[in-house]
Amino acid sequence: MQSNSPKKIVVIGGGIAGLSVAAAVADWADVIVLEREPHLGYHASGRSAALFTETYGNRVVRGLTLASRLAIVEGGFVAHRRGALHVGWSGDGDAIDRLAGELQALVPSVRRLWAAELHALVPVIAAEATCGGVYEPDAVDVDTGKMLESSASALKAGGGIIRIGEEVRAISPDGGGLRVETNAGVYTADIVVNAAGAWVDVVAGMAGLSGLGFQPKRRTAFLFDPPAGTDISGWPLVVDLHEQFYFKPDAGRLIGSLADETDSEPCDAYPEDIDVAIAVDRIEQATSMRIDRPSTPWAGLRTFAPDRTPVAGFDPRLPGFFWLGGQGGYGFQVSLTLARLSAALMRGEPLPADVTALGVTATALAPDRFLVPAATP
Structure with a gap:
């Protein structure tokens, strides 16, 4: 019999990638964001040139950007x-x-x-x-501080929790889910979202996975x-x-x-x-x-990522381990759309129609594209 209790999701990373996806799932999941640094948006998110441009990036990035314009305008982030x-x-x-x-x-x-x-x-x-x-x-120009604060506020309003100054030390299978050990405690989760920015491959290593080649x-x-x-x-x-x-x-x-x-x-x-x-x-x-x-x-x-396209999707090698990385210099202009489609992928739902209409597919974003298929015996 399937449980009707909310999914437990641990998001690693308190930049715009992690905060926006945490806010997007907070209405149907119990969410905790873990941020190693003393405040949110400490690294790339806090040092952005803060420009939204529809001509920047490859075809997939431009599609994600076009799908984000309405949310950025209506959210008052211009x-x-x-x-x-x-x-x-x-x-x-x-x-x-x-x-x-x-x-x-x-x-x-x-x-x-x-x-x-x-x-x-x-x-x-x-x-x-x-x-x-x-x-x-x-x-x-995008008000990046307002975007970060808006996602954090939406997460908290949905019952989500943010832990700052908390560093992940290990990730391992735990029954049907995952166990996340930090310098301050232990969490169990159905899904762990790896939104650790420059450290995404490092976090994967904590789960015993080889990285995808992020640079x-x-x-x-x-x-x-x-x-x-x-x-x-x-x-x-x-x-x-x-x-x-x-x-x-x-x-x-x-x-x-x-x-x-x-x-x-x-x-x-x-x-x-x-x-x-x-x-x-x-x-x-x-x-x-x-x-x-x-x-x-x-x-x-x-x-x-090696092909300069963001990665969003489950790792087939470890059930429940979800990649959300490689947003490069496009973070603030694509994060809200990546959050929406990541939420859909985590629920096993189709990608939003407005996103697929712009040519963005789950296959184009999936981590599988960087994994060498196992040799046939």
């Missing part, structure tokens, strides 16, 4: 209509034309800007220095002042076509970055002085800006 601009330089005209065509097919509001139009939008880029760019006017990549950023007397409030995110740097307004100042992706071990990432210096030089070479005092540098880890 902080500013920002726009995003890919800038080309001398000799990049054909590449910009191709990119404009590709992105317009995905997002009709995208348009090709010519040199004079680009200069008018971002005056620090001289018209003679650029062949123009590709502009996505509907990209928006954390460090990205460094810093703040700097705009040119004196310049109104930057209408500037978009400006990204070099070759992803050599980016800059964007933030609370009256500018965020600059090398747009780097440096392989890293899972860690509390710190900025490298050389990365800041190279980014400053590239921004100065491309614009009329002079950055005298870059300040408040920081670094975060953006963790990708």
